[in-house]
Amino acid sequence: MKDFTEITLCPEALDHSKTEFCNPVFEGEEPQAAPSTEHLPDEDRTSSASPRDGLGRQLWGQAGWRYRTDCKFTWLCVALMSAILLFLIALLLGIVIHQLTSPRPPGAPAAALPAHGAAAITTAPIQRDPPAPKTAATPTQSWLPTAGTAAPACGGTLWGPEGSFSSPNYPGPYPPDALCIWRIEVGPGLAIQLKMETFSVEGTASCLFDRVELYEEQGAGGMGPAPARGGPSRFCGNVAPPTFNTNSNHLRVTFVSDSSVGAPGFSARYRAVAPSEKSCAWDEHFCDQGLCLHLGFVCDGFHDCTDKSDEANCSLKHKECGGPLTALEGHFSTPSHPQPYPHQQLCLWQISVPVGHVIDLHFHNFSLESHEDCSFDFVEVHDSAGTGAASLMGRFCGHQLPPTLTSSRHVMTVLFVADEGVADNGFFATYQAHNATEKTCSPAEFSCGNGECQALESVCDGWHDCPDGTDELNCTGVSYPAFGSVCEPVDVEMCLGLGYNATSFPNIWLAIPDQEGAAEVLQDYQTLMELACYQHLRLLICSLFVPKCTPDGGVLQPCRAVCLAAELRCQQSLGLLGILWPINCNILPDSNDPVECFQP
Numbered sequence: 085m086k087d088f089t090e091i092t093l094c095p096e097a098l099d100h101s102k103t104e105f106c107n108p109v110f111e112g113e114e115p116q117a118a119p120s121t122e123h124l125p126d127e128d129r130t131s132s133a134s135p136r137d138g139l140g141r142q143l144w145g146q147a148g149w150r151y152r153t154d155c156k157f158t159w160l161c162v163a164l165m166s167a168i169l170l171f172l173i174a175l176l177l178g179i180v181i182h183q184l185t186s187p188r189p190p191g192a193p194a195a196a197l198p199a200h201g202a203a204a205i206t207t208a209p210i211q212r213d214p215p216a217p218k219t220a221a222t223p224t225q226s227w228l229p230t231a232g233t234a235a236p237a238c239g240g241t242l243w244g245p246e247g248s249f250s251s252p253n254y255p256g257p258y259p260p261d262a263l264c265i266w267r268i269e270v271g272p273g274l275a276i277q278l279k280m281e282t283f284s285v286e287g288t289a290s291c292l293f294d295r296v297e298l299y300e301e302q303g304a305g306g307m308g309p310a311p312a313r314g315g316p317s318r319f320c321g322n323v324a325p326p327t328f329n330t331n332s333n334h335l336r337v338t339f340v341s342d343s344s345v346g347a348p349g350f351s352a353r354y355r356a357v358a359p360s361e362k363s364c365a366w367d368e369h370f371c372d373q374g375l376c377l378h379l380g381f382v383c384d385g386f387h388d389c390t391d392k393s394d395e396a397n398c399s400l401k402h403k404e405c406g407g408p409l410t411a412l413e414g415h416f417s418t419p420s421h422p423q424p425y426p427h428q429q430l431c432l433w434q435i436s437v438p439v440g441h442v443i444d445l446h447f448h449n450f451s452l453e454s455h456e457d458c459s460f461d462f463v464e465v466h467d468s469a470g471t472g473a474a475s476l477m478g479r480f481c482g483h484q485l486p487p488t489l490t491s492s493r494h495v496m497t498v499l500f501v502a503d504e505g506v507a508d509n510g511f512f513a514t515y516q517a518h519n520a521t522e523k524t525c526s527p528a529e530f531s532c533g534n535g536e537c538q539a540l541e542s543v544c545d546g547w548h549d550c551p552d553g554t555d556e557l558n559c560t561g562v563s564y565p566a567f568g569s570v571c572e573p574v575d576v577e578m579c580l581g582l583g584y585n586a587t588s589f590p591n592i593w594l595a596i597p598d599q600e601g602a603a604e605v606l607q608d609y610q611t612l613m614e615l616a617c618y619q620h621l622r623l624l625i626c627s628l629f630v631p632k633c634t635p636d637g638g639v640l641q642p643c644r645a646v647c648l649a650a651e652l653r654c655q656q657s658l659g660l661l662g663i664l665w666p667i668n669c670n671i672l673p674d675s676n677d678p679v680e681c682f683q684p
Contacts, residue, residue: 238264238339245270245356251339251349255282258294258349264339267301270356275374276335277357278328279365280319284348286341287320294341295320296350301334323506324350329362329374367423369394380424380507385668395668405431405500412437412517418500418510422449425510428593429502434469436495437517443491444516445498447480451509453502454482460505460595465489466497468536470550475536495536503595530555571633576603578610579626583684588633593641602629617653623684624650624667632682643681644672 238252249266251258268276278298286294298317319325328335337352357363364376371377371389381388383398405419416433418425435443445465453461458481465486468475475497480486489496498513525537532538532550544559571586576599590597596605609625612618627642634640647669655665673681 238262239266242266242268242354243270246354248351248353249337250351251285254349254351256348257346258339258341260341260343260346262339262341266337268335268337268354270333272333273358274333274356275359275362276328276330276333276354277362278330278335278337278352278354280324281351281353282348283319283324283350284322285320285350286345286347291318291320293320293344294347295339296325297336297338297340298325298328299336299338300330300332301336302332321506323378326368326376326378327364329357329364329376331359331374378424378507379420380427383419383426383668383671385428385671386504386666387664387668390664392664395670398668398670405429406433409433409435409515410437412441413515415512415514416498417512418502421510421512423509424507425502427502427504427507429500430592431500432471433498433500434495435498435515436469439494440519441494441517442520443494443496444518445489445491445496446514447486448512448514449509450480450485450511451483452481452511453506453508458482461502461508462500463511464499464501466499467491467493469495469497469532470536471497471499493536501592505595571635572599574630575599576606576626576630578603578606578622579630582623582626584632584682586633587630588639591629591631591639593631594629596629599630605629612658615654615657617650617657620650620653627682628667640680640682641672643676643683644669644674645676646683647672 240249242249247268252262252264253259268278270276280296283296285296296319298319317325317328333356335354339350362370362374364370367379369377369379369382369389371391371393375389377388377394382394385395388394409416414435418431419429420426435445437443447463452463455461458479460481462479462481463486464471464479465477466475467477477489478486494517496515525531528540529537530540530543530550532554536550538550538555543555545555550556571588574580574585574587587599589599589602591602596602606625606629609621612621615621624642624646627640627646631639631641647667651665651667651669658665675681676683
């Protein structure tokens with residue numbers, strides 16, 4: 085192999101007044117330079133001047149011109165590559181500086197931060213748990229921390245005699261897909277009292293979407309077993325949970341949010357108390373040595389306390405609901421106003437002033453459970469002594485004051501209905517009568533004794549269309565029609581053969597829309613068929629869930645005596661099964677009149 089490391093100076097390039105270095109590789113198999121004749125033998129000197137050698141040198145001279153280096157283009161390439169290299173170095177330095185100055189991501193190791201806002205413990209340090217595992221959905225960018233914003237605190241272990249915490253970002257909307265767990269622990273022999281100061285969490289009645297759960301954990305030094313609360317207590321909505329007193333020194337608080345709508349969240353505080361120092365807020369009912377109830381659950385017909393103190397002395401309280409009002413001016417309100425009204429209320433106020441007057445009705449401090457169709461808690465005002473659809477002036481709920489309502493005659497009826505769900509503060513109303521020309525009935529209408537107008541076809545039709553029954557007075561030979569749309573035959577199998585065969589729905593006392601819904605609820609009671617007192621229990625339960633319908637379209641509650649008889653015979657048997665007697669008999673009518681209540 086030839087050695088191409090030597091550089092050969094081409095003399096042919098001198099003719100162009102320019103020094104040039106030629107690459108010997110272009111010479112092919114020709115020698116790089118003619119050897120000096122001084123070193124060659126005599127017989128070889130003639131070969132250096134051969135025609136073949138002269139042709140090779142001529143071709144190499146032409147190739148040297150064609151492939152010589154362009155120095156201007158080379159310097160241009162070097163300058164361009166240098167500029168690109170400088171740009172890349174500057175870009176790399178920018179990325180490094182940005183990483184050094186940007187905040188840590190939410191999951192990166194960092195020093196423990198106190199909870200946002202009120203979440204910091206006031207008297208004791210907080211030992212934070214590792215970050216809670218993320219749920220399947222990834223939080224959206226809108227709530228991720230940016231430069232200068234600390235990541236929201238979520239969960240941890242809270243020690244010490246008192247402290248506070250809140251939902252992430254409080255009082256701003258909490259993030260989606262959050263899972264926060266706080267574990268509260270106080271000293272042995274003490275209990276924990278937790279109070280929600282503010283509370284606004286998206287949710288429905290079952291709290292399936294966003295929720296706060298309180299679960300009492302049995303810890304060392306607890307005061308016996310935890311109270312039977314049926315598992316974790318779950319809360320949502322805009323009504324703050326009542327004060328929560330534990331029996332042990334450990335409490336777990338869990339906050340969960342879904343991937344959709346957010347809300348301001350909550351703030352809570354806790355403190356360690358001795359077992360004898362448990363208490364409730366001024367607007368709550370204290371029972372069972374530490375259980376707190378909203379006043380709406382007091383005297384609602386259901387025993388929420390094991391000691392039954394929530395349903396004691398309720399007779400006088402329920403007499404405040406409804407009744408006749410005959411003065412020229414007066415006032416009335418929901419039970420317990422301005423405190424929350426009890427659950428399952430049916431109050432009817434009948435305002436009647438002298439003939440020749442009309443009535444102005446004003447509502448004050450109006451606050452009922454909100455619903456688009458006012459199907460849960462509501463107030464109806466009727467321009468008559470009855471509650472027929474034709475006389476309805478309006479149905480109202482929510483928190484907006486109804487307008488001033490003026491009757492067209494000297495009578496007016498106000499109906500208040502509350503279901504078993506959320507209880508609000510209710511209303512306070514005043515009325516005043518003043519002289520005016522009353523509306524009179526047209527020739528095509530019948531004038532009831534109380535001034536209400538009814539169609540002439542309703543006279544002597546077998547139904548009491550007038551509240552005072554004057555449309556059915558002095559009627560002879562009337563054939564009463566079969567049950568129509570108001571009363572309907574009893575179809576629930578459990579309630580057949582009880583002395584009545586007609587009922588009416590919806591059941592406004594228990595918020596049951598139809599007989600199918602009642603039958604579904606009553607399935608649980610059929611498991612008690614083996615009890616000796618089952619027939620008494622069946623009579624009471626059916627007359628509550630599938631009430632008797634009267635010929636005028638009304639329904640009758642069971643008499644108090646029916647409830648007391650069933651309680652006397654069944655309470656002991658149910659107690660052996662671990663079931664508390666579920667009904668407060670004092671809220672039922674204390675009468676034996678078949679017009680007022682039902683009994684066989």
